[in-house]
Amino acid sequence: MQKITARKRIILAVIGIMSLALVQCEIGLGDSVDTSAPELTIDYPAINSIARGDLVVSGKAWDETAVDRVEIVLQNSSGVKQWSGTAHPDSTRRWTANIPNTRAADGSVPFADGQYRVVATAVDTSNRKTSVTVPYYLDNTPPLVVISRPSTSGPVKADPYGDDLVFSGTLWDENSCAEMEVVFYQDNGGVMSEVARYSQTNVPSDWKLIIPGDKDDPTSVFGQLAAGMTGSEGARELYYTLRAVDNAQEYRGPGETVAAGNETDQVYIYDSILALLPDGEKFPSSEALASLVYGSETMVAGISEDDLTGIGLHSSEVDTSTSGKFSIDPYNKNPNVSILQWTQYVGNNFATGYTSNKIGANQYISVTIEPGPDGVAIDTSRVYVTMRRSTDADPDPDEVPSGETNRIPLKRSRVMDRRE
Numbered sequence: 001m002q003k004i005t006a007r008k009r010i011i012l013a014v015i016g017i018m019s020l021a022l023v024q025c026e027i028g029l030g031d032s033v034d035t036s037a038p039e040l041t042i043d044y045p046a047i048n049s050i051a052r053g054d055l056v057v058s059g060k061a062w063d064e065t066a067v068d069r070v071e072i073v074l075q076n077s078s079g080v081k082q083w084s085g086t087a088h089p090d091s092t093r094r095w096t097a098n099i100p101n102t103r104a105a106d107g108s109v110p111f112a113d114g115q116y117r118v119v120a121t122a123v124d125t126s127n128r129k130t131s132v133t134v135p136y137y138l139d140n141t142p143p144l145v146v147i148s149r150p151s152t153s154g155p156v157k158a159d160p161y162g163d164d165l166v167f168s169g170t171l172w173d174e175n176s177c178a179e180m181e182v183v184f185y186q187d188n189g190g191v192m193s194e195v196a197r198y199s200q201t202n203v204p205s206d207w208k209l210i211i212p213g214d215k216d217d218p219t220s221v222f223g224q225l226a227a228g229m230t231g232s233e234g235a236r237e238l239y240y241t242l243r244a245v246d247n248a249q250e251y252r253g254p255g256e257t258v259a260a261g262n263e264t265d266q267v268y269i270y271d272s273i274l275a276l277l278p279d280g281e282k283f284p285s286s287e288a289l290a291s292l293v294y295g296s297e298t299m300v301a302g303i304s305e306d307d308l309t310g311i312g313l314h315s316s317e318v319d320t321s322t323s324g325k326f327s328i329d330p331y332n333k334n335p336n337v338s339i340l341q342w343t344q345y346v347g348n349n350f351a352t353g354y355t356s357n358k359i360g361a362n363q364y365i366s367v368t369i370e371p372g373p374d375g376v377a378i379d380t381s382r383v384y385v386t387m388r389r390s391t392d393a394d395p396d397p398d399e400v401p402s403g404e405t406n407r408i409p410l411k412r413s414r415v416m417d418r419r420e
Contacts, residue, residue: 061095145180147167236327
């Protein structure tokens with residue numbers, strides 16, 4: 001038997017102590033020891049979603065021990081906290097938080113439209129933390145729509161169309177317009193009857209709805225508008241309402257998304273706004289008008305909110321005295337003439353308020369002349385623009401009180417295809 005020296009005893013003792021320590025450490029490392037930060041996701045709504053009303057945000061959080069809470073903060077684009085709350089994961093690890101942003105009865109909302117970010121932070125029982133950030137857009141404001149053509153409403157002579165029917169104008173929305181719909185009506189002895197509908201999706205800010213003049217196709221929109229016309233009755237007057245909806249959605253929770261965008265309440269005719277402008281004021285942008293209608297501005301380009309509200313065409317009702325209107329005559333072969341951003345008075349008929357059209361020094365007048373429904377090209381050598389003077393006392397354009405008739409030379413001309 002070998003003798004165990006004192007040096008060997010010391011070495012064995014050290015090994016024994018180390019083994020004991022390792023055993024004790026292994027015993028101490030049970031499921032209750034937290035060695036890492038929690039896991040966290042935000043999976044609803046998707047990144048960069050556009051939210052209307054209250055925003056419900058949801059995700060999952062888990063940890064090797066337990067998640068104590070999830071802290072949620074809403075920040076604006078500059079990183080400034082706008083709202084905060086706390087959520088707790090359920091048995092499936094899911095957490096949910098509701099960020100209140102519903103428009104109040106007085107029209108106010110907790111958070112202005114714009115880009116925000118949600119910062120969620122999972123905190124475990126050892127106070128370890130994990131954060132996730134997802135950007136969103138908040139949008140509680142409907143589009144503001146200005147219509148350039150048709151340019152008439154109420155008792156004035158209807159804006160005339162021959163063949164193709166073109167609605168055009170501008171709009172503003174914090175994000176984009178998902179859909180625009182026009183509903184057409186005909187006055188049948190004092191009763192407004194719906195005739196047809198036309199809609200377009202993904203509408204740009206400079207919008208144009210083109211309805212081809214397929215009068216012989218009874219299934220087309222124009223065919224329904226012109227149904228029964230033979231050419232002997234002259235132009236047919238029609239009325240319309242127009243609505244526009246943006247692409248915001250209501251996010252009420254996973255599986256509960258509602259595609260209910262902000263919808264217009266009123267539409268504004270360009271010429272009606274133009275008539276409100278004081279001398280020297282430029283026509284305001286659609287965004288500026290939106291700030292007057294929906295925002296905190298009380299005056300834009302000399303126009304008050306009450307002024308603008310008074311000329312709005314309501315999309316929820318239609319009648320002969322206030323609704324937008326136009327006329328069609330698909331059998332009329334005359335060229336189509338339009339004066340951009342001006343109210344037209346066809347033939348010898350001046351409408352009440354004809355002095356509303358204004359022009360300043362060195363201002364261009366844009367006149368568009370298109371071939372008639374028969375497609376015969378315009379003879380540009382025989383196109384003239386004539387300016388006549390008239391007064392309230394003598395509104396007949398065939399009579400020139402001053403004795404002057406000024407023929408204005410064309411600076412530019414361009415032959416357009418009928419469907420251009």
